[in-house]
Amino acid sequence: MTTLVLAPYCKNQSIEPVSKLINAALKLGDDVHVLTIGAADQSLAQATSKLAGVAQVHILAAPPSDVLEFDDIACALRPLMGEYQALIAANTGAGKHITLLLAAQLSIAPLTGISAIFDRQTFERPIYAGSLFEQISSQDDKLIATIRTANFKPVGDQAACPVSELPLPPSNRQVEILEHIETNEERPDLSQATIVIAGGRGVGSKEGFRKLEGFADQLGAALGASRIAVDMGWAPHHLQVGQTGVQIAPDLYIALGISGAVQHIAGIKDAGKIIAINKDVEAPIFKVADYGIIGDLHTLLPQLQKALADEQS
Ligand SMILES: Cc1cc2nc3c(=O)[nH]c(=O)nc-3n(C[C@H](O)[C@H](O)[C@H](O)COP(=O)(O)OP(=O)(O)OC[C@H]3O[C@@H](n4cnc5c(N)ncnc54)[C@H](O)[C@@H]3O)c2cc1C
Known part of the structure; x- marks a missing residue:
């Protein structure tokens, strides 16, 4: 067999x-x-x-x-x-x-x-x-x-x-593909990445989500998103982390403006270290995080990026 x-x-x-x-x-x-x-x-x-x-x-x-x-x-x-x-x-x-x-x-x-x-x-x-x-x-x-x-x-x-x-047998395709949209090939694949940076409702807008890209690229990380960020149209669906998204197992997971709903946590159970940035001290994500930073991500993210750039230079 x-x-x-x-x-x-x-x-x-x-x-x-x-x-x-x-x-x-x-x-x-x-x-x-x-x-x-x-x-x-x-x-x-x-x-x-x-x-x-x-x-x-x-x-x-x-x-x-x-x-x-x-x-x-x-x-x-x-x-x-x-x-x-x-x-x-x-x-x-x-x-x-x-x-x-x-x-x-x-x-x-x-x-x-x-x-x-x-x-x-x-x-x-x-x-x-x-x-x-x-x-x-x-x-x-x-x-x-x-x-x-x-x-x-x-x-x-x-x-x-x-x-x-x-040989490829003749297809019996049941769907017609209208368009293929290329994703960023440079960034690591979410399901295999060793570092993942993810944004949730707290990033506030599509522009807010795009600000995570620079941070992800500084760390050679993949981008992820909560379902709310996807539902709002700020991130594509294939970046959704969680029960109905991708289950990930990075060494380091950094969650920005994500509350930590049980369906989101289901996707990060195999993550190594978890860092959460959230302005709400009561956010459930802090219960699973190894390190928590309480504060406004819009203030903290540029500071983190600058510190990282200084470290890397
Ligand atoms: C059947 C089912 C399946 C689901 N599957 C998934 C799934 O696969 N993945 C998933 O993610 N969700 C899933 N969900 C949805 C899930 O229940 C939550 O609604 C969702 O995860 C919440 O997303 P969020 O954390 O981005 O938003 P919210 O819960 O609204 O949290 C936003 C957080 O951002 C913080 N915040 C706001 N502004 C700032 C700021 N300026 N700085 C710092 N922090 C800030 C807030 O304090 C808050 O904690 C599912 C739900 C159901 C019912």
Whole structure:
């Protein structure tokens, strides 16, 4: 029996998320193959072939000009699932979207947000914004699951295993893409960043949120946002941190003008150190913060940036 790991993909993808997914997949006790997306840049596939426990890497070949949509990838995975006992993907927006499409096509109940794997049938995941953990068992013949990569360690190295290209089958796209909007490629990916700077309602406006960018760039950090900042249109949805956003695991998380609602905290449970800047001493974020600064962020942020610039010069 063999498990297929769907490698997370985005521009400038690091090897760490797929390495952690492989570790999770190995806990099922079967051989592990990995599918990477896009033949144009094969560096991820080549690096993946040298991760311990991987027996085969497939590259889903797509023309360099073509942007693969979730429908295309689910469509390509469907015939492959005849050969595989399980599909493991990251619990990201893309991972959840693709696995849910595939699970619906195969009439399998997908397991999302898995944080621990005990054996082939038994899994654990947080529920109610992380207040409880539940153990679940899959009754399906095949497993389709998304994994919280922050809960698994990367695997070690091995001699490279075979890498082969798979042709892209014809798509049955159900959506028409009207526009692709490029995001800032220079900043680290939120789900993998070691430092995250996030803004909430307290930043006050879109312009206020943009002021965080300079601070993030000074620290080489990713930007994040609370749901309110997203709902207000100050930040794009893919930056939302929390229960219904991205679950992050940076070494350092700096929250500016974020109250610390339970749904937000659900996304930062795996953060190392947390620094909160808030003018309300009673803000719940201070209960989880390692360091708290009480004050107006509009005054404190320029001071912090200046101190950092002085330190760096
Ligand atoms: C089903 C569900 C899912 C949800 N999922 C998410 C999620 O994934 N992520 C998420 O973030 N939220 C989520 N929410 C929303 C969540 O409940 C909160 O409403 C939200 O997190 C609050 O955002 P905030 O902290 O930016 O705003 P607020 O709660 O309004 O807090 C703003 C904070 O800024 C401080 N402040 C104001 N001005 C300043 C200033 N000048 N200087 C310093 N501090 C200042 C205030 O004291 C306050 O503490 C969800 C809610 C539900 C019901």
